[in-house]
Amino acid sequence: MLCTAGEGWYQEEGKDPVSLVPGTVITIQPNVKHWHGAKKDSWFAHIAVEIPGEDAEAEWLEKVEDEYYNSLE
Incomplete structure (x- = not known):
């Protein structure tokens, strides 16, 4: 996945969220x-x-539950 514009979040189960900005590349393994x-x-x-x-x-x-999503900084 390549972030092309704006800002976002990526999070794998059991791990901390990763901030996404233009140019960020995330490789997602199968079944994750x-x-x-x-x-x-x-x-x-x-x-x-x-x-x-x-x-x-x-x-x-x-x-993703709203309460959790809104708590991300």
Whole structure:
């Protein structure tokens, strides 16, 4: 994933959130539960490239709770 504009967050399950700014590149391994999106005071644009593989596909999970999302600084 490449952040192209705005600012955002990326977080893998069990790890600290990572701030995204234009030029940030994140490599997401298959089957890693994560979320990404705009910071609460910004918008966010990105390019995502998916490489097909066995047992490696995108799966939409639960949403990030508002209370947690709004607590990120």
